[in-house]
Amino acid sequence: MSYHHPPPLPRFCPYCAGPLTERWVEAEERPRLVCPQGHITYLNPKVIVSVIVEEDDRVLLLRRGIEPRRGYWTFPGGYMEIDESVEECALRESREETGLEMELLGLVGIFSRPAPAGPGIVSIVFRGRVRGGQLRPNHEVLEARFVPTDAIPWEELAYDTTRQALEAYLAQRQSSLSR
Ligand SMILES: [Zn+2]
Numbered sequence: 001m002s003y004h005h006p007p008p009l010p011r012f013c014p015y016c017a018g019p020l021t022e023r024w025v026e027a028e029e030r031p032r033l034v035c036p037q038g039h040i041t042y043l044n045p046k047v048i049v050s051v052i053v054e055e056d057d058r059v060l061l062l063r064r065g066i067e068p069r070r071g072y073w074t075f076p077g078g079y080m081e082i083d084e085s086v087e088e089c090a091l092r093e094s095r096e097e098t099g100l101e102m103e104l105l106g107l108v109g110i111f112s113r114p115a116p117a118g119p120g121i122v123s124i125v126f127r128g129r130v131r132g133g134q135l136r137p138n139h140e141v142l143e144a145r146f147v148p149t150d151a152i153p154w155e156e157l158a159y160d161t162t163r164q165a166l167e168a169y170l171a172q173r174q175s176s177l178s179r
Helices: 086-098 160-177
Strands: 021-025 030-034 046-055 058-064 077-079 100-113 121-133 141-148
Touching: 046 086, 046 100, 046 160, 058 086, 077 086, 086 100, 086 121, 086 141, 100 160, 121 160
Parallel strands: 046 121
Antiparallel strands: 021 030, 046 058, 046 077, 058 141, 100 121
């Protein structure tokens, strides 16, 4: 299993259905996917919104039940839809994956996995807590557990951005506790 699954490049122009080829675009000083009529298809990152759900000294971790990175741990989150806000996405994804209603408490940070090393992702991570519902993970999740912050499985996290966000969360938590 590879570390990431970059999306296949689009092959046809979304405007005229002509074949796309990679060409240097002088005005933009980089290669782009261009059709014979000159339409440019831009490749931009996708946005993922997630929530680190806290309960006392524990955070909610999910073991991924789907590829990529099946069997590795992450927190609730997923791809943003075109017609929702980042907050709506955070609440929807965590509800779908866990059955829990969340309350967002603030931003942990924004992290990225740029191409070509990653699939081209911007990851927005909130801090949150449970407001209602019952922990009932969906089919995308093998296991859901509140894990003590000193027992986070650092070697079995799904992505670099998962680790970065948890580190940022713990650093914020530490500084707010010592204030
Ligand atoms: Zn075209």
